[in-house]
């Protein structure tokens with residue numbers, strides 16, 4: 001079987017998504033970092049009335065000439081408007097956010113007036129018409145489209161929705177991602193590690209990746225390398241209604257790599273198996289009813305790199321976010337000479353330095369996909385396209401920043 005190119009694999013994975021998750025309406029206070037399931041329209045105009053942007057005096061611009069004296073006839077504070085009209089030669093005391101009174105068109109900031117607090121003030125420095133006045137609707141008007149479906153509710157988006165009068169918002173249900181480690185050799189962190197055993201770490205890494213995007217991770221624990229155990233865990237994922245099942249390990253060609261066969265026995269239609277990528281070659285994808293099955297290699301670095309490159313966009317697609325297939329790479333310069341590459345696109349753990357010309361990315365000497373330590377130290381992945389020519393130090397490259 002030939003290796004599926006990275007871009008083709010990503011598109012096939014995204015195409016396997018049956019559609020975004022359903023929409024639920026939840027109170028604003030629970031919406032932080034959720035993703036909108038519908039467009040949000042302004043239910044009101046902001047600001048609803050013209051108001052002052054500064055503390056000072058509201059008056060007529062024509063009166064604001066140096067040394068002119070104005071009679072102070074009242075006050076407008078936030079929440080307590082002045083009911084009357086400001087005439088020629090008059091002003092009212094006004095504070096930030098307070099409604100502009102009838103007749104006045106300009107704010108004289110108090111720093112530019114003498115006699116502040118008294119019944120008469122003297123203009124020190126003039127102001128042009130409309131100075132420091134926020135007109136009604138400056139921010140938005142009732143009926144305006146404020147936030148599109150697919151937008152993450154970050155601090156600004158949440159504040160905007162609140163200001164526009166929404167007590168609750170339609171958001172996408174968090175995709176449920178079941179995560180299954182596989183292998184006879186695995187024990188949990190903290191357990192006694194026998195002579196042939198290693199500590200399972202990948203489930204925690206993948207849970208961190210999917211939860212950061214906005215999914216709920218369901219840890220199914222460890223399946224041993226036998227069909228009854230694998231079948232029971234896969235059934236558990238289906239019974240839980242998981243949108244995605246991520247399996248870890250058992251993806252390659254060894255006699256104990258049973259995951260693909262176990263999924264097929266339950267009816268999985270295979271999408272692809274083996275991609276032209278290093279690390280991550282044995283990755284597999286298929287559909288099991290409504291559930292997308294993603295088989296990641298067991299090597300920790302392979303599973304995490306595939307998590308960033310494939311699983312994160314998959315979760316974005318399930319959340320209805322725009323353009324999950326977008327190019328997430330950035331330009332950089334190589335910090336060392338690189339040899340020619342083979343048919344697998346390389347994602348090399350690298351250090352990153354900011355230099356005058358931009359990012360300088362220096363791949364680490366050792367790239368074995370079992371080495372988590374240098375992934376945790378890496379600040380970027382340097383991408384070496386399949387069949388790349390040798391490249392010199394300083395040559396342009398593409399990177400994916402990790403943190």
Ligand SMILES: Nc1nc2c(c(=O)[nH]1)N[C@H]1C(S)=C(S)[C@@H](COP(=O)(O)OP(=O)(O)OC[C@H]3O[C@@H](n4cnc5c(N)ncnc54)[C@H](O)[C@@H]3O)O[C@H]1N2
Nearest residue numbers: 181199200201202248249250251252257281297298299302
């Ligand atoms: N003859 C071939 N051998 C291998 C090939 C190949 O093409 N031909 N591919 C290699 C590549 S590339 C990778 S990547 C690995 C991945 O193999 P599997 O997905 O089958 O992974 P396992 O054999 O189950 O485990 C590999 C490695 O990772 C450790 N592991 C497994 N699960 C976890 C976990 N949850 N947390 C931490 N570490 C885990 C496991 O103990 C192994 O050391 O196959 C190559 N072989």
Ligand code: MOO
Nearest residue numbers: 279280281302369
């Ligand atoms: O693809 Mo494996 O992930 O090279 O070690």
